Amino acid sequence: MAGWEVRPSGPDRSGRVRVLVLLLLLALPAAFYAGMQWQLQQAESIAAEIKPMAKRIAEQESQLDDLHAQMAIAVSGASVAEKANEQNRLTIKLLEEQIFKEQQDLSFYKGVLAPASRREGLRIRKFELQATENPQRFRYKLLLSRVGKDDKPLNGQLHITVEGSQGAKDKVVLELSSLTDDEFVPFKDKLIPYTFKHFKSIPEAGRFAELELPDGFEPNQIRVRAEIKGEKPLERTFKWLDKE
Incomplete structure (x- = not known):
């Protein structure tokens, strides 16, 4: 189909x-x-x-x-x-x-x-010395003061030397400025200028500066001469490491 x-x-x-x-x-x-x-x-x-x-x-x-x-x-x-x-x-x-x-x-x-x-005026009070581990290096600080009632600032400059012997030379004088390389001591050439009313510490704020002696140098004393503007210079010596 x-x-x-x-x-x-x-x-x-x-x-x-x-x-x-x-x-x-x-x-x-x-x-x-x-x-x-x-x-x-x-x-x-x-x-x-x-x-x-x-x-x-x-x-x-x-x-x-x-x-x-x-x-x-x-x-x-x-x-x-x-x-x-x-x-x-x-x-x-x-x-x-x-x-x-x-x-x-x-x-x-x-x-x-x-x-x-x-006598009124400047006093060189103290030159303090301290030994260090290095026998040629010493720490030092200078103290100045003033006697009197005058409040006008004292102006002047300091000349500091170290006296001693070296080799055959019995008297050798060294400038402290040549022995010190310290930022806290304001040397200008060989002198330290100062201005104060009642007291002065060098260096300031209780610090100590350092000096280094040359080899073979035997120190005996330190001589501090203060030139004062308008007055006669003042001078004082300190025995080496004497803490008077």
Whole structure:
């Protein structure tokens, strides 16, 4: 009959179709499970890499915190040390002022008791010497004061020499300016200018300057000559390392 088509059919073909459908249905969850496993493995791998990185970052942050703390302590310590040194300098200066004032009062009362010795003006009080570990180097400080009620500043300059012997020469005179390389002593050529009312310490603020003797030089004394504007020069000698 026209329009009719005969197609072969049977149990084998239907069975294969059902098997294919079943395999397809089973494959979907298997693929889904495999995908989940792959994602889990990737996540574990990434986590394994992140963990040591996080640990290193934590350690570095801890080190940074320690460094910040150390820096803060160092800055604080330097500030405290600087303040302590400044306080010590101020204390020394105040003590020197007190000592000079007492010496001035003592000189005044001595002058009252012995009128013949009364003389107002500059006093070369002390040239203090201290030895160091280097036998050729010494620390020194000069103290000046003034007796009298005049408040006008004293102006002048100091000429300081070290006298001794060297080799066959019995009398050798060395300029202190040539023996000293110290920023705290204001030498101008061979002289030290000064201006003060009641007392003067050279160097200032309780410091010590240093001098270095040449090899073979044997010091005997130090001579301090003070030239005073408007007055006669004043001179005094100090035995070497004498702490009078």
